Amino acid sequence: MGAGYIAQQIVNGLILGSMYALVAIGFSMIYGIIRLINFAHGDIVMIGAFATLGLMAIPGVPFPLVAVMVLGVGGLVGVLIERGAFRPMRGAPQVTGFIASLAVSIILQNLGILILSAQPRNFSFPAYLQVMINLGPVSFRLVDLMIMVTALVLMLVLMAVVYRTKLGVAMRATAEDLDVARLMGIDINRTIMVTFAIGSALAGIAGLMWGGKFGQIDPLLGFVPGLKAFVAAVIGGVGSIAGAMVGGFVLGLAEVLFVGLLPPIYSAYRDAFVFSTLIVILLILPNGLFGRSSEERA
Amino acid sequence: MDLRRSFRLLILAALAGAGLVLVMQATLDDYILSIVKFVGIYTILAVSLNMTNGYTGLFSLGHPGFMAIGGYATALLTFPVERKAMFLPDLPAWLAGLALPFLPSLLAGGLCAALTALIIGPPVLRLRGHYLAVATMGFLIIVQVMITNWDSVTRGPLGLNGLAELTSLWWIYFWVALTFYVAWKLKFSSRGRTMLAVRDDEMAAQTLGVDVFRTRVFALVIGAFFAGVAGGLWAHLITAITPTSFSLVMAFNLVVMVVVGGSGSIAGSLITAVFFTVITEVLRPLEEGLELYGISEITMALILILILIYRPEGLFGSREPACLQPDEPARGERK
Amino acid sequence: MLRVSDLHVYRGRTYVLKGIDLEVGHGEIVALIGANGAGKTTTLRTVSGLLRPKSGSIAYRPRPEAEPLELAGMPAERIVRLGISHCPEGRGIFASLSVKENLMLGAYTREDPQGVEQDFQRVCHLFPILGQRLEQRAGSLSGGEQEMLAVARALMSRPRLLILDEPSLGLAPLLVERLFETLRDINREGVTILLVEQNAVMALELASRAYVMETGRISLAGPSRELMEDEAVKQAYLGGL
Numbered sequence: 001m002g003a004g005y006i007a008q009q010i011v012n013g014l015i016l017g018s019m020y021a022l023v024a025i026g027f028s029m030i031y032g033i034i035r036l037i038n039f040a041h042g043d044i045v046m047i048g049a050f051a052t053l054g055l056m057a058i059p060g061v062p063f064p065l066v067a068v069m070v071l072g073v074g075g076l077v078g079v080l081i082e083r084g085a086f087r088p089m090r091g092a093p094q095v096t097g098f099i100a101s102l103a104v105s106i107i108l109q110n111l112g113i114l115i116l117s118a119q120p121r122n123f124s125f126p127a128y129l130q131v132m133i134n135l136g137p138v139s140f141r142l143v144d145l146m147i148m149v150t151a152l153v154l155m156l157v158l159m160a161v162v163y164r165t166k167l168g169v170a171m172r173a174t175a176e177d178l179d180v181a182r183l184m185g186i187d188i189n190r191t192i193m194v195t196f197a198i199g200s201a202l203a204g205i206a207g208l209m210w211g212g213k214f215g216q217i218d219p220l221l222g223f224v225p226g227l228k229a230f231v232a233a234v235i236g237g238v239g240s241i242a243g244a245m246v247g248g249f250v251l252g253l254a255e256v257l258f259v260g261l262l263p264p265i266y267s268a269y270r271d272a273f274v275f276s277t278l279i280v281i282l283l284i285l286p287n288g289l290f291g292r293s294s295e296e297r298a
Numbered sequence: 299m300d301l302r303r304s305f306r307l308l309i310l311a312a313l314a315g316a317g318l319v320l321v322m323q324a325t326l327d328d329y330i331l332s333i334v335k336f337v338g339i340y341t342i343l344a345v346s347l348n349m350t351n352g353y354t355g356l357f358s359l360g361h362p363g364f365m366a367i368g369g370y371a372t373a374l375l376t377f378p379v380e381r382k383a384m385f386l387p388d389l390p391a392w393l394a395g396l397a398l399p400f401l402p403s404l405l406a407g408g409l410c411a412a413l414t415a416l417i418i419g420p421p422v423l424r425l426r427g428h429y430l431a432v433a434t435m436g437f438l439i440i441v442q443v444m445i446t447n448w449d450s451v452t453r454g455p456l457g458l459n460g461l462a463e464l465t466s467l468w469w470i471y472f473w474v475a476l477t478f479y480v481a482w483k484l485k486f487s488s489r490g491r492t493m494l495a496v497r498d499d500e501m502a503a504q505t506l507g508v509d510v511f512r513t514r515v516f517a518l519v520i521g522a523f524f525a526g527v528a529g530g531l532w533a534h535l536i537t538a539i540t541p542t543s544f545s546l547v548m549a550f551n552l553v554v555m556v557v558v559g560g561s562g563s564i565a566g567s568l569i570t571a572v573f574f575t576v577i578t579e580v581l582r583p584l585e586e587g588l589e590l591y592g593i594s595e596i597t598m599a600l601i602l603i604l605i606l607i608y609r610p611e612g613l614f615g616s617r618e619p620a621c622l623q624p625d626e627p628a629r630g631e632r633k
Numbered sequence: 634m635l636r637v638s639d640l641h642v643y644r645g646r647t648y649v650l651k652g653i654d655l656e657v658g659h660g661e662i663v664a665l666i667g668a669n670g671a672g673k674t675t676t677l678r679t680v681s682g683l684l685r686p687k688s689g690s691i692a693y694r695p696r697p698e699a700e701p702l703e704l705a706g707m708p709a710e711r712i713v714r715l716g717i718s719h720c721p722e723g724r725g726i727f728a729s730l731s732v733k734e735n736l737m738l739g740a741y742t743r744e745d746p747q748g749v750e751q752d753f754q755r756v757c758h759l760f761p762i763l764g765q766r767l768e769q770r771a772g773s774l775s776g777g778e779q780e781m782l783a784v785a786r787a788l789m790s791r792p793r794l795l796i797l798d799e800p801s802l803g804l805a806p807l808l809v810e811r812l813f814e815t816l817r818d819i820n821r822e823g824v825t826i827l828l829v830e831q832n833a834v835m836a837l838e839l840a841s842r843a844y845v846m847e848t849g850r851i852s853l854a855g856p857s858r859e860l861m862e863d864e865a866v867k868q869a870y871l872g873g874l
Contacts (some may be wrong), residue, residue, distance in 0.1 A: 037428050088607045095357045099553060100606050103599040106550055110599075111594030118591070169734055170741070173727050179683055180725035185713035185742035185790070190421040229433065272443035275436035282429055283421060284328075 004137025017252020018151035024244035032239035036097035042226020043108040047205020074204015075197035082196040114220025120218040123211035146179035148220030237288030338470035344567035350521030352561035355497030360434035363441040368407035368526020375403035388450035411526025457540030464536040469607030562611030639687035650850040665838040669845035681719035682709030718792035730770030739789030756785040833870035
């Protein structure tokens with residue numbers, strides 16, 4: 001197991017991690033502002049993947065435009081979910097919102113099966129993106145590089161919005177104290193809606209990346225990214241955008257190294273490993289790395 | 299005297315139930331009979347989940363995990379020795395040579411599930427609210443993964459099939475009645491009131507000296523026992539058991555039953571278990587005929603969302619219809 | 634400026650305000666005192682729009698010659714834009730934001746950047762400590778500094794009516810004195826003040842008129858001078874002086 005192999009695994013982990021980070025950030029943003037776990041977040045990734053497939057099939061649409069439109073699709077779905085399932089639940093106990101989002105997830109998955117059939121579909125990007133790039137012992141496709149770059153750019157843009165704009169201040173204020181935010185004149189309904197839109201847009205484009213990375217998509221694919229986003233967010237501290245970012249990369253690296261360095265028989269235990277990590281973290285490090293301790297977790 | 303009256307009611311109900319079973323066995327065709335059996339199993343599941351989630355407010359998505367444990371345990375015990383040698387050559391010796399009749403196997407299955415609950419309860423139950431929900435979901439997935447990979451005992455993804463169809467309507471009737479009885483007795487006992495107190499106001503319960511933690515573990519364990527038994531009944535109704543038999547979707551469906559019926563209401567769980575099982579069966583020909591797969595799940599999810607918005611306490615809240623209330627009010631308790 | 638008539642408010646199933654009448658005139662300082670749980674905070678939260686009354690009216694005239702607006706049922710976000718600023722119980726500052734961000738949030742609804750800058754300079758002048766700690770996380774400020782931040786933030790919206798909920802809570806007496814001095818200055822510059830206080834003595838000294846609340850109803854009302862002399866008030870709220 002030479003240094004080259006480990007370097008390759010690290011690169012793989014970073015690529016995977018940047019996707020997880022995008023999904024985790026969206027998830028954490030939403031949790032930060034309404035304190036509810038959006039179980040359907042992963043399914044927005046699925047919708048993004050299928051939307052990409054559909055949009056790519058339209059002749060004459062350049063790929064960058066597809067990416068932009070997928071952002072829009074993700075945002076739109078997020079807003080619909082917020083209006084339909086979360087807004088009516090505002091003020092209800094935590095668990096109620098969770099069950100509602102679970103129900104939305106089931107609806108989305110089954111709608112997917114209904115409309116698109118459960119058969120996995122093949123997914124491939126335009127040929128120019130499949131070019132291999134070799135840097136010494138490490139190699140990856142152009143599309144992998146684009147995934148990382150796009151993810152990083154989006155994260156930077158997001159940080160700029162959240163920390164340097166009026167909207168961002170409104171989002172952070174609403175996340176901290178809903179009532180006082182209203183006293184400042186902030187339209188909390190609109191702020192929450194925008195947060196959902198942004199977070200879900202990120203999930204949507206993560207779907208595009210997911211399809212590109214794994215090559216195959218099906219309506220039930222949302223469970224895995226949803227779960228991983230949640231774990232990454234918890235690692236970094238739920239509600240913290242920076243934390244979700246870090247958590248995403250940590251999870252990506254951990255997963256790749258777990259599979260890459262341990263004997264193959266353990267690979268099947270990957271999901272169990274992820275969940276066990278989650279439970280352990282919830283029990284011993286409830287605020288993750290950067291989270292606020294205002295949570296009532298244990 | 300009050301005690302004699304409720305005892306008489308009990309006997310009457312038991313006899314009426316038995317009579318119903320006789321009638322059904324005689325008149326209904328096999329297909330409808332099997333639906334009735336599923337209704338029975340789902341009733342056991344819903345009522346037992348109600349004891350965990352509903353009485354104590356403990357949101358558990360792990361019920362199917364306990365079903366899986368109980369189901370596999372029961373199946374392994376009823377499996378005839380010769381078949382075990384063929385299908386599961388790597389089974390540990392004490393298990394390979396053992397084949398038990400149905401009832402002890404079911405009880406063993408329930409006990410295995412209960413034991414698991416006793417082990418995972420203390421760490422996991424330190425969590426609250428939606429974090430607990432996710433942790434129990436994790437438990438479910440971990441169980442699935444373990445079963446899938448423990449080939450020597452479970453035959454991995456292939457599962458066990460060719461199980462004897464031991465689940466008769468009588469067995470189901472027996473277990474439904476037992477579950478009901480336990481749930482009913484528990485709810486109106488002081489321990490049950492403790493559980494409801496913990497759900498409604500944990501801090502207040504604590505100040506009154508309630509050991510909240512033990513109450514929660516107890517709630518999980520007792521729900522797990524009946525889930526394990528239900529798993530065994532299920533396995534011997536379908537005559538097969540695989541790692542995916544008891545999935546997150548089932549966990550969701552059970553939650554829908556408990557929430558829609560009313561967390562804490564036994565009658566509510568019964569009614570919704572019947573209702574939803576029937577709906578799923580009614581919609582099945584639609585699903586397969588018109589290729590509208592997933593329609594029953596979508597329907598259930600929509601009903602749940604509507605209930606959560608417009609009637610979050612469920613159909614019955616925590617109450618029971620008058621005929622199920624105990625006759626003698628306990629000291630200081632309102633009827 | 635503000636006329637509350639027969640206000641009935643429920644919080645969940647609990648009947649909290651059972652028919653409140655009170656008035657605040659332009660340029661006045663009015664105090665609302667009473668024991669814990671009397672409903673004082675609920676009253677303020679209903680006026681500022683965080684709560685909706687079951688029945689009753691809250692009539693508001695931004696200027697003496699203006700038409701009265703009905704505030705009952707209006708959402709808080711709109712009421713702020715009408716010139717009412719609420720300094721909530723417990724300060725309500727955003728601990729994770731900086732001092733400067735908190736202050737600028739106070740001016741969230743304003744559309745005149747020059748006026749905002751002017752007011753920003755003014756509050757920094759009024760509360761120099763805040764001016765020194767602009768980039769610090771608001772959560773790291775002391776209790777007294779947080780209270781100042783809350784008041785300064787409320788001023789950033791250039792309010793006509795300033796509502797304060799227990800500003801003296803948890804503050805040392807010297808700080809309370811200074812705070813109330815500042816409130817007097819603000820009032821002199823034309824801001825009307827409605828003040829809820831547990832510290833009845835100081836409230837009555839600051840305000841010209843006061844109301845006494847008990848279990849959801851106004852039990853006494855009048856000029857603060859009179860109330861300070863009232864035997865019942867003295868026993869209950871002024872430590873029997």
